[in-house]
Amino acid sequence: MTDKKALIAVAIPFVLLCLLIARAEYHLKSGEEWTFAVAGYDPRDLLRGHYLQFRLDYDWEDDRGGCSPAESCCLCLTRTGGMTPAVHETSCTVARNECDGFMVTDKANALNRFYVAETEASRAEQILREARAAENAHIRISVNARGEPRIVDLLIGDRPLEELLQESGGQE
Numbered sequence: 001m002t003d004k005k006a007l008i009a010v011a012i013p014f015v016l017l018c019l020l021i022a023r024a025e026y027h028l029k030s031g032e033e034w035t036f037a038v039a040g041y042d043p044r045d046l047l048r049g050h051y052l053q054f055r056l057d058y059d060w061e062d063d064r065g066g067c068s069p070a071e072s073c074c075l076c077l078t079r080t081g082g083m084t085p086a087v088h089e090t091s092c093t094v095a096r097n098e099c100d101g102f103m104v105t106d107k108a109n110a111l112n113r114f115y116v117a118e119t120e121a122s123r124a125e126q127i128l129r130e131a132r133a134a135e136n137a138h139i140r141i142s143v144n145a146r147g148e149p150r151i152v153d154l155l156i157g158d159r160p161l162e163e164l165l166q167e168s169g170g171q172e
Contacts, residue, residue, distance in 0.1 A: 031142030032101050033152060035083050038128075038137040050121040051113035052128050052154065056139060061088040067105075074147055075108055077101035083138065092147065104147040111141060114154045120165045127164055131156045 039057035059080070067073035067089050074095035077085040085100065095102035116124040131137035138155040154161040 031144040031150065033140055033142050034077055034085055034101060034149075035138050035140050035155070037084055037135070038132065038139050038154070050116050050118050052116060052124055053113050054128075054132075054137075054139075055112055056108075057084075058087040059084050061086050067091050073105040074099075074102045075105055077103065077143075095147070101143055102147045103143055103149045107148050111139065111149055111151060114139070114151060114161070116161075116165075123165055123168055124161060127156055127161065127168075128154070 037057035038054045040055040058075070061078075068091075071091040071093075073089055074092040076088050076090045076095045076099035078087075079100045080086050089105065090099075092102065092104065128137055136157050140152040140155055141149045142152050143149045156164055
């Protein structure tokens, strides 16, 4: 009987972890993808692991919309034919009905860092620094039907950072 309890005690966290991974993968695969320019590069935060810190450079439409404090606010995403969408803040009700896509503002504020492995951190910083100087760094996100964004990849030009790090693996 003790062996069954031990097995259950080990299996439950494992199953929960697998479900969390499956949920995250489903979110990335089922969401609509959007690309934004990366701006305001900061070095990685060593207290929180190896993250490349930045902010998204939204193409703001200043003369549109707005959101009152009493409403839940969203970022309305409008396709422009270019890489990055035009963005304005509005109520989530309006955004769901009138925009090409939308992100809940509170959730969008968390799109400011990208994890890299410790062994790749210095090369990733250098690549991002050079890309920012050339205004060639972008972040690809996936936004689900509830307006919750997740980072898919950090792009340098049109190539994922991970691909560039693999190519430069032995070159310091």
